[in-house]
Structure formats: C-alpha cells, structure tokens
Amino acid sequence: xxxxADLPTEPIQINAVPVVQTxxxxxxxxxxxxxxxxxxxxxxxxxxxxxxxxFGLLGPNGAGKTxxxxxxxxxxxxxxxxxxxxxxxxxxxxxxxxxxxxxxxAYIYDYLTAWEFLDFIAGLFHLPSxxxxxxxxxxxxxxxxxxxxALKKKLKQYSKGMLQRVGMAQALxxxxxxxxxxxxxxxxxxMGRYRMREIILSLKKxxxxxxxxxxxxxxxxxxxxxxALLALGELICQGSLNELLGDGNAYQAIVKGGNSETLxxxxxxxxxxxxxxxxxxxxxxxxxLIHLKQFDLQLxxxxxxxxxxxxFFIQQLRARGIEFSR
Ligand SMILES: Nc1ncnc2c1ncn2[C@@H]1O[C@H](COP(=O)(O)OP(=O)(O)OP(=O)(O)O)[C@@H](O)[C@H]1O
Numbered sequence: 001x002x003x004x005a006d007l008p009t010e011p012i013q014i015n016a017v018p019v020v021q022t023x024x025x026x027x028x029x030x031x032x033x034x035x036x037x038x039x040x041x042x043x044x045x046x047x048x049x050x051x052x053x054x055f056g057l058l059g060p061n062g063a064g065k066t067x068x069x070x071x072x073x074x075x076x077x078x079x080x081x082x083x084x085x086x087x088x089x090x091x092x093x094x095x096x097x098x099x100x101x102x103x104x105x106a107y108i109y110d111y112l113t114a115w116e117f118l119d120f121i122a123g124l125f126h127l128p129s130x131x132x133x134x135x136x137x138x139x140x141x142x143x144x145x146x147x148x149x150a151l152k153k154k155l156k157q158y159s160k161g162m163l164q165r166v167g168m169a170q171a172l173x174x175x176x177x178x179x180x181x182x183x184x185x186x187x188x189x190x191m192g193r194y195r196m197r198e199i200i201l202s203l204k205k206x207x208x209x210x211x212x213x214x215x216x217x218x219x220x221x222x223x224x225x226x227x228a229l230l231a232l233g234e235l236i237c238q239g240s241l242n243e244l245l246g247d248g249n250a251y252q253a254i255v256k257g258g259n260s261e262t263l264x265x266x267x268x269x270x271x272x273x274x275x276x277x278x279x280x281x282x283x284x285x286x287x288x289l290i291h292l293k294q295f296d297l298q299l300x301x302x303x304x305x306x307x308x309x310x311x312f313f314i315q316q317l318r319a320r321g322i323e324f325s326r
Pocket of ligand 1: 039059063066
C-alpha cells in the first residue's frame with residue numbers, strides 16, 4: 001500500500017499554472033458510405049489542467065475520452081472550439097517535443113527487445129546516442145524492468161503488464177512535461193495496476209503533469225488531484241475529489257417511501273437502489289427528521305460520510321439517464 005505521503009492531500013498544493021486548456025471543444029465524426037451520419041463525440045468541452053497535477057478523465061465506454069485526448073495531442077482535428085497546450089495551440093511542433101503519450105493499444109514491435117525498441121523511439125526524438133544508454137537505464141529502473149531482460153527478451157514474450165511498462169517507458173523517453181495516458185491500467189492484473197499507480201505517483205513526485213483516461217474509478221480515486229467526468233461527449237463536472245464528493249462532513253441518508261419530489265429539497269445526488277432512496281443531506285438534520293415524520297417516511301440509515309467516487313459517478317450518470325456497465 002501507499003504511505004500517506006504518496007497520496008494526494010487536501011488542500012492540494014498545485015502550482016496554478018494552466019498547462020492544458022480547452023474552450024468549447026467539439027468533435028463530430030462523419031461516418032457511413034456518403035459520410036452522412038454524424039457522431040457527436042465531444043460537445044462544447046471546456047477544461048483546465050494545472051502544472052504538476054494528476055488529472056483523471058473519467059467516463060463510461062464511448063463517452064469520448066480517447067477523442068478528447070487525441071484532439072489534445074493533435075491526432076484528431078476538432079470540429080470547433082479551441083485548445084492550448086503549454087501556452088501554444090494544439091499541434092505546435094515545439095510542444096510535441098514536451099509531451100509523452102501512452103496509447104490505449106500501443107503498437108509494439110514484437111521482434112525487438114525492449115532495449116532496441118526504446119533505443120528506436122529515442123532515435124525518433126533525436127536523442128544523442130551518448131545520452132540514450134543513460135536515459136533508457138533510468139527509465140527501465142523507473143518502470144521496474146530488469147536491464148538484463150530488456151536486453152535479451154523479445155517483446156513478443158512479454159506479459160501484458162510488462163508491455164504496458166515498456167509503453168510507459170517509451171512515453172517518457174523525451175522527458176516530457178505532460179504525460180498523456182489512455183487507460184494505462186486497463187487489462188492489467190491487480191499487481192500490474194499497483195505498479196502502474198506507483199509509476200504515476202513517482203512521475204508526480206518529479207513534478208510532471210499527468211493526464212489520464214480511465215474507467216477504473218478506484219485507481220483514479222487513489223492517485224488523482226482533480227478529475228473530470230465525461231458522458232455522451234459532455235463534461236458533466238470537474239474539480240478536486242473534495243470539491244466533488246464533499247469532505248466527509250455531510251450526512252448520507254437512506255429513506256424508504258416517498259418520491260423524488262418530497263425528497264429533492266432535502267437530499268442531493270438522489271438515487272433509487274434496493275427499493276430505497278439514497279442521497280446526501282442538504283439541510284439541518286433535525287428539520288429533515290421532522291419532514292420525514294410529516295410525510296410518514298422511514299429513515300433506514302444516516303451516517304457521516306462522503307460517497308465513493310464510484311457512487312458519485314453512478315449517481316451523476318443515472319441522474320442523466322445513463323447506465324454504466326463495467
Ligand atoms: N474514428 C472514428 N470514426 C467514427 N466514430 C468514432 C471514431 N472514433 C470514435 N468514434 C465514436 O466516438 C464516440 C466516442 O468514442 P471514444 O473512443 O472517444 O470514447 P471513449 O470514452 O474513449 O471509449 P472507451 O472507453 O470505450 O475507449 C463513440 O461513439 C465512438 O464510436
């Protein structure tokens with residue numbers, strides 16, 4: 001497990017320099033034989049990521065996470081809106097030198113060793129050969145791959161977790177200021193996910209900005225300073241976990257009976273589960289109890305807590321009529 005020092009603390013001490021900013025970013029894909037079908041993958045997305053923070057972009061499958069990330073990287077052209085990376089419009093060549101990217105399904109050259117592959121990527125960034133050996137050794141250490149294995153074993157013999165770590169090393173070869181990671185934990189076993197979280201935390205300690213897409217909420221909750229929720233191409237909310245989930249000083253109530261109309265004035269993030277209403281108390285507890293009595297509603301439980309990120313995420317999606325499957 002992580003020590004308390006590894007985990008994000010509140011209030012978050014981030015340097016409030018925006019390094020990624022978007023304004024009303026939209027993307028419409030055109031598909032079909034006559035290109036007459038439209039898929040609105042992003043709708044008016046405006047977000048800000050600050051220097052040195054770990055930012056998690058969450059959303060169910062098909063929410064538009066990869067499209068947003070690829071738009072920021074200049075791989076996908078936005079239909080409208082504006083985005084700036086490190087103070088320059090997206091696509092700027094100098095900025096590309098300062099960013100790293102781990103795609104969801106990285107193409108890895110099977111017949112190369114990890115060392116040969118990383119050496120090849122270093123060459124693409126024109127890293128002088130005198131520096132390459134040192135850089136590759138440092139990165140192998142960081143991602144936890146033995147030098148002897150990296151020199152000998154071909155990538156086709158690597159496990160999914162090892163390949164993901166090689167992918168991470170290639171994303172860092174140019175010592176980027178911002179690292180974009182598309183679903184870095186997807187398909188990994190618990191140990192692989194743990195290692196990937198550790199790598200991300202050590203990058204954060206080095207002061208790097210990390211922007212990653214994920215639908216593994218437990219990982220996000222453990223390592224992110226701030227998050228944004230994306231659903232059906234729209235950014236539903238963004239902020240720190242405390243801003244979004246509360247600081248644990250709010251009452252979570254479960255009530256039997258009644259309807260959303262009688263409860264909405266008292267409970268926020270209202271959801272219906274196991275034949276009961278679940279929500280977070282907005283007003284005074286004693287007044288709420290009087291209200292329940294007046295309407296003959298049954299209080300099943302009430303406790304001080306904040307919802308988990310997963311509960312919050314599901315509530316937010318349900319409130320918009322979206323079902324989330326993992
Ligand atoms: N090149 C493309 N052409 C047409 N439609 C696309 C293209 N890329 C993505 N889409 C559509 O855009 C929507 C958003 O896709 P995107 O891959 O960005 O979502 P996502 O949140 O990354 O999903 P996942 O978690 O499954 O990877 C989906 O409806 C998808 O089918």
